[in-house]
Amino acid sequence: MSTAPTTMQSMPRRTTGPSRNEKKALTRERLLDAAAKVFAQKGFNGASLDDVADEAGLTKGAVYSNFDSKEDLVTTLIEERVDRPELGIADIVGGDESTEKQAASAGDLYMARSDDKRERESYLLGYEFSLHLARNPDLVPRFNQRYRNLRAATADLMEANATEAGFRLPMPKEELATILMALGTGLMLDRLIDPDSVSPDLFGKFLALLFASAQDQPTGKESKTKH
Amino acid sequence: MSTAPTTMQSMPRRTTGPSRNEKKALTRERLLDAAAKVFAQKGFNGASLDDVADEAGLTKGAVYSNFDSKEDLVTTLIEERVDRPELGIADIVGGDESTEKQAASAGDLYMARSDDKRERESYLLGYEFSLHLARNPDLVPRFNQRYRNLRAATADLMEANATEAGFRLPMPKEELATILMALGTGLMLDRLIDPDSVSPDLFGKFLALLFASAQDQPTGKESKTKH
DNA sequence: AGTATTCGATACTCTTCGGTATCCGAGAGA
DNA sequence: TCTCTCGGATACCGAAGAGTATCGAATACT
Numbered sequence: 144m145s146t147a148p149t150t151m152q153s154m155p156r157r158t159t160g161p162s163r164n165e166k167k168a169l170t171r172e173r174l175l176d177a178a179a180k181v182f183a184q185k186g187f188n189g190a191s192l193d194d195v196a197d198e199a200g201l202t203k204g205a206v207y208s209n210f211d212s213k214e215d216l217v218t219t220l221i222e223e224r225v226d227r228p229e230l231g232i233a234d235i236v237g238g239d240e241s242t243e244k245q246a247a248s249a250g251d252l253y254m255a256r257s258d259d260k261r262e263r264e265s266y267l268l269g270y271e272f273s274l275h276l277a278r279n280p281d282l283v284p285r286f287n288q289r290y291r292n293l294r295a296a297t298a299d300l301m302e303a304n305a306t307e308a309g310f311r312l313p314m315p316k317e318e319l320a321t322i323l324m325a326l327g328t329g330l331m332l333d334r335l336i337d338p339d340s341v342s343p344d345l346f347g348k349f350l351a352l353l354f355a356s357a358q359d360q361p362t363g364k365e366s367k368t369k370h
Numbered sequence: 371m372s373t374a375p376t377t378m379q380s381m382p383r384r385t386t387g388p389s390r391n392e393k394k395a396l397t398r399e400r401l402l403d404a405a406a407k408v409f410a411q412k413g414f415n416g417a418s419l420d421d422v423a424d425e426a427g428l429t430k431g432a433v434y435s436n437f438d439s440k441e442d443l444v445t446t447l448i449e450e451r452v453d454r455p456e457l458g459i460a461d462i463v464g465g466d467e468s469t470e471k472q473a474a475s476a477g478d479l480y481m482a483r484s485d486d487k488r489e490r491e492s493y494l495l496g497y498e499f500s501l502h503l504a505r506n507p508d509l510v511p512r513f514n515q516r517y518r519n520l521r522a523a524t525a526d527l528m529e530a531n532a533t534e535a536g537f538r539l540p541m542p543k544e545e546l547a548t549i550l551m552a553l554g555t556g557l558m559l560d561r562l563i564d565p566d567s568v569s570p571d572l573f574g575k576f577l578a579l580l581f582a583s584a585q586d587q588p589t590g591k592e593s594k595t596k597h
Numbered sequence: 598a599g600t601a602t603t604c605g606a607t608a609c610t611c612t613t614c615g616g617t618a619t620c621c622g623a624g625a626g627a
Numbered sequence: 628t629c630t631c632t633c634g635g636a637t638a639c640c641g642a643a644g645a646g647t648a649t650c651g652a653a654t655a656c657t
Binding site: 274278 | 411412413414416494497498500501503504505510514517518540541545549551552553554555556557559560562563564567568569572575576579580583584586
Binding site: 389390393418419420430434439440 | 643644645646647653654655
């Protein structure tokens with residue numbers, strides 16, 4: 144990467160400092176990190192650009208040099224930082240364990256995140272975004288594709304697992320995925336407000352129970368509505 | 371309510387105008403209504419007290435005459451307006467229908483609320499509150515009692531129903547109540563963001579399925595952990 | 598009736614914040 | 628090495644908002 148064609152080896156330090164673009168990209172990241180933290184703590188409207196800049200150890204000038212406006216910073220943050228972290232769950236699934244145990248592990252892993260300060264902020268930020276989206280429907284389409292992808296991935300994962308284990312999902316996979324993701328969201332929100340209100344293994348327990356009972360109907364004897 | 375002991379029936383109007391306290395209580399309610407609407411639409415930080423006053427057809431003077439500060443208005447709103455509406459669900463349950471159908475109806479009723487503009491605002495407000503609580507842990511205890519009461523009521527309701535129908539709940543009632551309430555929260559949030567992402571009857575369908583499968587194990591053969 | 602209260606309107610203050618204009622210094626190009 | 632460019636700092640502006648002071652009118656008290 145270092146572009147030092149001439150003989151400059153004599154000078155021990157500052158041979159070729161980080162290029163301008165590198166520096167700019169770096170401050171951009173620092174700003175996004177700071178924004179994630181500050182917005183999570185104070186909310187979009189509650190946090191000022193000075194807050195963000197301070198958190199990043201920079202000034203508002205840096206902000207406006209990298210983003211058009213506060214709204215631009217917000218939407219960029221949505222696009223670059225949100226709804227990625229979930230994906231890690233897929234790593235757990237697919238082992239040799241029983242479906243039940245895998246489900247429990249996935250649930251536990253998901254809930255365990257609320258303990259980590261950084262993850263906690265990330266979820267708070269997610270809810271802040273959700274509210275932002277609910278109030279700005281025009282932003283939804285851009286964000287929605289990712290949500291649907293994630294849901295589809297979850298759906299496929301569950302189905303693959305069920306097929307391998309020799310049972311049918313009790314309802315269409317997309318619907319089940321919608322349910323489980325929503326449940327995760329709701330439980331996490333409860334837990335963010337009051338960790339004592341939701342035991343960390345509750346999600347996993349419920350998932351295990353759900354899949355266990357699904358396995359009791361291998362052929363898929365859903366009562367009536369298949370319509 | 372009119373306290374007119376003396377013979378005053380002759381004068382058709384303005385016999386005894388609304389007492390000062392009545393008027394004050396009225397404007398207080400108007401302010402709270404307006405605050406609920408405006409806060410739901412713009413968020414706590416996004417909405418100004420002038421916005422609230424305007425919505426109520428009053429001025430900021432009225433606000434400060436009835437509340438100590440914006441924060442006081444917010445917390446009052448939390449205490450007096452939130453987490454009451456859910457209770458209506460209990461009305462549905464307890465009929466002659468099968469447990470399955472009751473569950474489906476309850477779910478449908480719950481989700482149908484997101485269609486009504488006013489209810490929608492009420493839920494948005496709820497999420498706004500949730501975030502507010504997550505960021506202000508000191509406020510949680512006051513609010514939490516209500517949440518736990520509601521959860522306990524839901525839990526008892528489910529258990530009573532299960533007992534009557536002759537089956538055991540698949541997990542401790544409080545945990546199940548926690549799960550179902552969180553699921554409702556999560557689904558509603560999804561639906562507030564994008565109504566197309568969650569079909570309105572999904573909640574009911576899932577609840578029906580869940581209780582149907584619970585009924586298949588009348589004696590309660592939970593696999594292992596009862597601990 | 599006459600006086601004291603108080604609710605809510607009006608007018609104002611002080612701070613904060615989003616955004617802009619300008620400036621400085623370090624890296625790029627010659 | 629000299630200049631040009633541009634990222635980020637500093638200084639500033641106008642708007643908006645939380646909170647305060649005060650006022651007027653209607654109600655309660657005596």
